[in-house]
Amino acid sequence: MHQHRFVVQRLDAGRAKNPWPFAAVGVVLILGAIVLLKPAPVAAPTANATPVTFAQVKTVLEQRCYMCHGEAVQMKGIRLDNSAAVKANAQGVFQQVAVTRQMPMNNSTNITEEERQMIKRWFESGASVE
Numbered sequence: 001m002h003q004h005r006f007v008v009q010r011l012d013a014g015r016a017k018n019p020w021p022f023a024a025v026g027v028v029l030i031l032g033a034i035v036l037l038k039p040a041p042v043a044a045p046t047a048n049a050t051p052v053t054f055a056q057v058k059t060v061l062e063q064r065c066y067m068c069h070g071e072a073v074q075m076k077g078i079r080l081d082n083s084a085a086v087k088a089n090a091q092g093v094f095q096q097v098a099v100t101r102q103m104p105m106n107n108s109t110n111i112t113e114e115e116r117q118m119i120k121r122w123f124e125s126g127a128s129v130e
């Protein structure tokens with residue numbers, strides 16, 4: 001009889017305890033789970049790791065585009081032989097070289113796949129002409 005009453009009192013005492021420490025532990029566990037489940041940052045492929053400089057792009061344009069978009073010949077009124085003109089036509093250059101691949105026309109100047117990717121990365125990272 002005495003023993004039974006003792007147990008009931010213990011249970012009541014336990015229930016009346018401050019619940020906040022338990023809630024706090026729960027929050028910490030949930031935050032911990034979020035941190036653990038967060039996907040690790042995907043490592044960029046090495047090809048994208050090095051930023052493309054305008055100097056590199058300029059070399060490509062010089063070798064593959066100036067012949068038709070330079071001082072002597074300006075197909076469709078487009079020149080690509082100075083930085084202001086390249087900046088003004090950056091979107092078109094990207095489109096023609098990396099998306100539709102219409103340029104260089106018939107690839108008469110033998111642009112390489114690496115060079116197309118270089119133009120793409122240059123444009124996507126802000127098309128700097130500095």
Ligand code: HEC
Pocket residue numbers: 060061064065066067068069075076078080089092093096097103104105108109111
């Ligand atoms: C053999 C000559 C030739 C070469 C080389 C050449 N282009 Fe062109 N490009 C043209 C011609 C011709 C047009 C006009 C095409 C048309 O109107 O359909 C043109 C048009 C363009 C246009 C405008 C497209 C439009 O419709 O708005 C861009 C941008 C361009 N070229 C970029 C380049 C770039 C960048 C290169 C070098 C990677 C290059 N071109 C190499 C002949 C050339």
